[in-house]
Amino acid sequence: MTRSVRIRRAALATGACTALAAGLLGTASGAQATAPTAATAPDIPVAAVKAHLQQLQSIAEANGGNRAHGGPGYKASVDYIKGKLDAAGFTTSVQEFSHGGSTGYNLVADWPGGSADHTVMTGAHLDSVKAGPGVNDNGSASAAILETALAVSREGFKPAKHLRFAWWGDEEDGTVGSRHYVDTLAAADRAKLDAYLNFDMIGSPNPGYFVYDDEPRLEKVFKDWFAAKNIATEIETEGDGRSDHAPFKEAGVPVGGLFSGAERVKTDEQAKKWGGTAGKPFDPCYHAACDTARNIDETALDNNSDAIADALWKLSS
Ligand code: TRP
Numbered sequence: 001m002t003r004s005v006r007i008r009r010a011a012l013a014t015g016a017c018t019a020l021a022a023g024l025l026g027t028a029s030g031a032q033a034t035a036p037t038a039a040t041a042p043d044i045p046v047a048a049v050k051a052h053l054q055q056l057q058s059i060a061e062a063n064g065g066n067r068a069h070g071g072p073g074y075k076a077s078v079d080y081i082k083g084k085l086d087a088a089g090f091t092t093s094v095q096e097f098s099h100g101g102s103t104g105y106n107l108v109a110d111w112p113g114g115s116a117d118h119t120v121m122t123g124a125h126l127d128s129v130k131a132g133p134g135v136n137d138n139g140s141a142s143a144a145i146l147e148t149a150l151a152v153s154r155e156g157f158k159p160a161k162h163l164r165f166a167w168w169g170d171e172e173d174g175t176v177g178s179r180h181y182v183d184t185l186a187a188a189d190r191a192k193l194d195a196y197l198n199f200d201m202i203g204s205p206n207p208g209y210f211v212y213d214d215e216p217r218l219e220k221v222f223k224d225w226f227a228a229k230n231i232a233t234e235i236e237t238e239g240d241g242r243s244d245h246a247p248f249k250e251a252g253v254p255v256g257g258l259f260s261g262a263e264r265v266k267t268d269e270q271a272k273k274w275g276g277t278a279g280k281p282f283d284p285c286y287h288a289a290c291d292t293a294r295n296i297d298e299t300a301l302d303n304n305s306d307a308i309a310d311a312l313w314k315l316s317s
Pocket residue numbers: 137171200201236238239240242243259262
């Protein structure tokens with residue numbers, strides 16, 4: 001899988017070799033490199049997502065133990081993600097804002113092509129709290145949407161709609177970065193957003209599977225993916241103001257997303273359907289120094305990453 005994916009990307013880069021590579025790879029994968037639109041998302045390799053988490057952990061360690069707004073660990077996180085996106089052919093931009101006497105940064109990445117009048121936007125906050133490295137909150141979704149974006153590039157995905165990704169600064173002081181983005185977006189551009197999908201904490205060590213209940217059409221795409229895998233989901237009802245979908249929702253953009261739980265305690269009933277430990281928080285290291293690369297449930301990270309890719313492919317095809 002990994003090998004064929006590399007060949008395909010190399011083939012795309014050289015152009016002339018695309019047909020040859022498609023022939024070598026067989027019809028299914030080859031067709032994606034040449035024909036517009038493929039409605040089936042690839043499997044997102046969880047090992048690659050975890051490798052990004054390890055990098056974010058190292059960035060925190062090298063910068064005083066966190067990746068918080070205003071500190072060097074945050075800017076280094078932006079540089080890491082941006083480097084991967086630039087190398088994969090995304091058009092990136094860094095939007096600066098100011099909060100609490102420090103400069104904040106939103107990283108925005110556009111995948112060239114698709115109808116810009118119908119844009120599907122996907123976001124995750126990249127900052128941590130000062131207390132720790134923020135690997136589950138929110139390295140987890142930052143890494144998952146990065147790997148999804150890289151999969152878009154590897155597959156040579158040509159969606160009908162335009163794809164935009166964002167990594168928000170300073171969520172932890174109250175969705176500051178995403179609010180700045182929405183506030184400074186021209187009304188005409190805001191109207192072009194068909195959907196905003198938000199992902200915040202998707203690898204909780206004692207995980208639940210929560211789907212935002214804001215927009216039925218978006219909610220259904222996620223619920224269907226989990227139902228097909230026989231994984232129970234619950235509706236996330238407490239999250240309305242708690243992450244970066246809030247400013248989009250307030251501006252009238254349809255929003256959706258996934259969440260694996262934070263400081264709330266898992267009930268007996270939830271432990272029965274999801275496994276894990278009843279009576280303990282979904283994430284005992286929420287906003288704490290122990291939110292490290294060890295504070296991740298790999299299965300939850302894998303499931304949620306694959307669900308994100310599936311939703312993006314379906315909603316933009
Ligand atoms: N970053 C969010 C916060 O610190 C995480 C969170 C908690 C969340 N509960 C949520 C995100 C519900 C989405 C939905 O508050």
